[in-house]
Amino acid sequence: MTTGYAAIAIKNSQGLKFNMDLLSVKDLKMHFPVHGGILYRQVATVFAVDGVNFSLGNGQTLGLVGESGCGKSTLGRALLKLHQPTSGSIIFSGKDITHLKGKALQHLRSDMQMIFQDPFESLNPRHTVGDIIQEPFHIHGIGNTLEKHKKVLTLLDKVGLPSDAINRYPHEFSGGQRQRIGIARAIALNPKLIICDEPVSALDVSIQSQILNLLMDLQKEMGMAYLFIAHDLSVIKHVSDQIAVMYLGRIVEIADRESLYQQPLHPYTQALIASIPLPDPKQRLNFKALQGEVPSPMNPPAHCHFIDRCPIRQNICNQQTPPLASIEGVKTSHKVACHFPII
Amino acid sequence: MSEPLLQVNHLATEFTTEHGIARALDDISFHINKGETLGLVGESGCGKSVTALSIMRLLPKPIGNIVGGEVLFNDQDLTQLPADEMHNIRGNRIAMVFQEPMTALNPVYKIGRQLIETLVLHEPEMTSSEIHQTSVNMLKRVGIPDPENRMYEYPHQLSGGMRQRVMIAIALLCKPDILIADEPTTALDVTIQAQILQLLQEIQQENGMAIIFITHDLGVIAQLCDRVVVMYAGRIIEQADIYALFDAPSHPYTQGLLKAIPGIDKPAKTPLSTITGMVPSLFNLPSGCRFQNRCPYTENRCIDSSPELDQVKNDHWVRCYRHKELTGAKI
Numbered sequence: 001m002t003t004g005y006a007a008i009a010i011k012n013s014q015g016l017k018f019n020m021d022l023l024s025v026k027d028l029k030m031h032f033p034v035h036g037g038i039l040y041r042q043v044a045t046v047f048a049v050d051g052v053n054f055s056l057g058n059g060q061t062l063g064l065v066g067e068s069g070c071g072k073s074t075l076g077r078a079l080l081k082l083h084q085p086t087s088g089s090i091i092f093s094g095k096d097i098t099h100l101k102g103k104a105l106q107h108l109r110s111d112m113q114m115i116f117q118d119p120f121e122s123l124n125p126r127h128t129v130g131d132i133i134q135e136p137f138h139i140h141g142i143g144n145t146l147e148k149h150k151k152v153l154t155l156l157d158k159v160g161l162p163s164d165a166i167n168r169y170p171h172e173f174s175g176g177q178r179q180r181i182g183i184a185r186a187i188a189l190n191p192k193l194i195i196c197d198e199p200v201s202a203l204d205v206s207i208q209s210q211i212l213n214l215l216m217d218l219q220k221e222m223g224m225a226y227l228f229i230a231h232d233l234s235v236i237k238h239v240s241d242q243i244a245v246m247y248l249g250r251i252v253e254i255a256d257r258e259s260l261y262q263q264p265l266h267p268y269t270q271a272l273i274a275s276i277p278l279p280d281p282k283q284r285l286n287f288k289a290l291q292g293e294v295p296s297p298m299n300p301p302a303h304c305h306f307i308d309r310c311p312i313r314q315n316i317c318n319q320q321t322p323p324l325a326s327i328e329g330v331k332t333s334h335k336v337a338c339h340f341p342i343i
Numbered sequence: 344m345s346e347p348l349l350q351v352n353h354l355a356t357e358f359t360t361e362h363g364i365a366r367a368l369d370d371i372s373f374h375i376n377k378g379e380t381l382g383l384v385g386e387s388g389c390g391k392s393v394t395a396l397s398i399m400r401l402l403p404k405p406i407g408n409i410v411g412g413e414v415l416f417n418d419q420d421l422t423q424l425p426a427d428e429m430h431n432i433r434g435n436r437i438a439m440v441f442q443e444p445m446t447a448l449n450p451v452y453k454i455g456r457q458l459i460e461t462l463v464l465h466e467p468e469m470t471s472s473e474i475h476q477t478s479v480n481m482l483k484r485v486g487i488p489d490p491e492n493r494m495y496e497y498p499h500q501l502s503g504g505m506r507q508r509v510m511i512a513i514a515l516l517c518k519p520d521i522l523i524a525d526e527p528t529t530a531l532d533v534t535i536q537a538q539i540l541q542l543l544q545e546i547q548q549e550n551g552m553a554i555i556f557i558t559h560d561l562g563v564i565a566q567l568c569d570r571v572v573v574m575y576a577g578r579i580i581e582q583a584d585i586y587a588l589f590d591a592p593s594h595p596y597t598q599g600l601l602k603a604i605p606g607i608d609k610p611a612k613t614p615l616s617t618i619t620g621m622v623p624s625l626f627n628l629p630s631g632c633r634f635q636n637r638c639p640y641t642e643n644r645c646i647d648s649s650p651e652l653d654q655v656k657n658d659h660w661v662r663c664y665r666h667k668e669l670t671g672a673k674i
Binding site: 045067068091175176204205206207208209210212213216231233234235237239241257261271272273274275276277278279280281282284285290291293296315343 | 386387416433434501502504505532533534535536537538540559560561562563564565566568586599600603605606607609611612614615616617618619621622
């Protein structure tokens with residue numbers, strides 16, 4: 001473990017601001033075996049996350065955007081060690097947590113929390129809201145009964161729920177309110193990082209904006225970092241400092257918010273931005289829609305994963321994997337994995 | 344303007360549940376013309392899907408019932424038609440595409456059988472080879488590669504986007520006059536959504552059918568529709584031409600919805616404008632305006648009595664007492 005850690009420290013010292021980053025991910029891979037047949041042998045592999053690199057600073061928001069099956073949720077779960085990564089490393093607060101287990105992992109999780117997509121399935125229907133929110137204190141042995149009760153009331157207030165919610169059950173609340181309960185639980189231990197996995201995609205527009213505002217307010221107040229996973233580019237644009245676009249297990253483009261939207265370099269990012277239905281009838285899309293569909297992550301193309309749908313592919317795309325790198329003429333923080341980025 | 348293709352007048356639908364009677368639709372009136380795309384927009388529970396189910400007479404029995412109003416199509420009131428005559432219209436003259444293509448397709452039947460079923464039912468004079476050929480051609484038309492072989496595959500072998508194309512193919516087989524699309528792209532990714540919207544537009548241009556497009560996404564509405572009906576808690580609160588609705592929304596709810604979208608052109612990391620509070624429960628509706636508890640402009644009269652739909656201009660109607668001062672308020 002030490003050697004891996006040292007190697008990464010050296011690698012990082014060459015470019016990335018290692019000490020300032022809260023989270024730094026190096027060549028992370030998460031492959032799942034597929035078993036089948038009479039003998040239940042491994043017959044295939046799902047390359048859910050296939051070599052991802054990024055880093056996230058304290059108090060920053062990294063938006064992770066991509067279509068279903070691109071591996072964005074798996075990446076989020078692997079960071080929390082809900083899945084054991086196949087290879088690569090995760091450095092959190094300067095510590096390699098890739099192989100952490102047991103007590104040490106449990107302790108770490110007080111600094112990393114998650115908000116889930118479905119507010120109906122992520123709360124135990126048999127527990128009162130008070131029980132749900134104080135469970136983190138329970139797990140980490142914090143406070144006595146009275147203190148816990150007080151803390152729960154403060155948390156309820158923070159997320160904009162009435163204090164009488166404490167004795168009620170999740171089914172008595174609407175989707176937006178349930179998402180607030182999930183948020184209260186996630187911020188209970190003052191984490192440094194929250195992984196928000198599609199926190200607003202199950203909500204109506206008028207409720208969605210309430211929850212986004214709450215998340216942005218809490219970040220300002222408590223200074224935590226977000227890894228914000230979503231498929232909605234407008235939402236991602238609104239909350240993120242930095243945005244990474246994922247396609248079939250890999251990051252194809254990463255940049256700060258303004259550069260990504262003003263100057264998308266990867267043909268996939270461009271197609272994604274061009275596919276957003278704008279709420280303005282005077283700006284109708286001419287629907288030069290991207291053809292085809294995402295290939296199966298069990299059998300991705302050998303080199304550039306986007307090759308089948310790419311309008312500008314050439315021979316080299318089928319022979320060499322384009323690295324995620326900065327290119328001439330744009331900011332160095334803007335990186336793209338394409339042989340022919342469109343400037 | 345010619346005679347409308349479908350005219351819904353004062354439609355009311357109720358659900359009888361163990362908690363009491365919920366009036367899911369109340370005084371719903373709108374029409375759709377030939378070749379037109381009408382958007383039905385609103386948040387969950389506002390009654391947009393119930394409107395579609397009421398028109399199609401597909402309400403869950405016995406709890407859901409049409410209790411008033413009429414649905415006029417070809418001079419017939421669909422709400423009063425005997426079941427067998429309704430069979431001839433449903434899936435034939437008026438077809439529907441549902442949100443979830445996995446649950447709408449039967450998982451144990453091959454794609455081909457599900458297509459053929461529609462034609463066997465509605466086109467009795469067709470021979471089986473004609474039926475097969477028509478089905479294959481339709482799969483091809485909706486952009487399914489290798490349609491001959493797809494006929495022999497099961498729904499689970501197709502991706503979400505492909506399944507939705509199959510649903511659209513089934514709906515279009517009998518060349519319906521009206522296609523009701525209930526959130527057909529909500530479960531799909533943006534690039535696939537763009538493909539499906541493009542497909543619907545092309546087919547509409549080819550055969551001139553009318554589309555009732557139900558969605559909660561104002562972006563999709565803006566891209567596709569000619570006219571829009573905005574629903575809230577079982578009522579129509581605004582109805583307008585697409586440009587009028589987006590340029591000069593009159594109802595505070597419509598205004599609020601448009602403001603709450605985190606637009607790609609809005610400044611990032613700033614607080615979004617919100618609509619406070621929540622939609623009232625259908626079991627416990629306020630007596631006056633249904634938006635009163637969330638509206639920033641509520642007055643006494645809004646609480647005392649409910650406003651009627653009032654004409655703003657031409658084809659623009661709104662259910663608000665104060666629309667004259669609010670119309671086109673800076674958004």
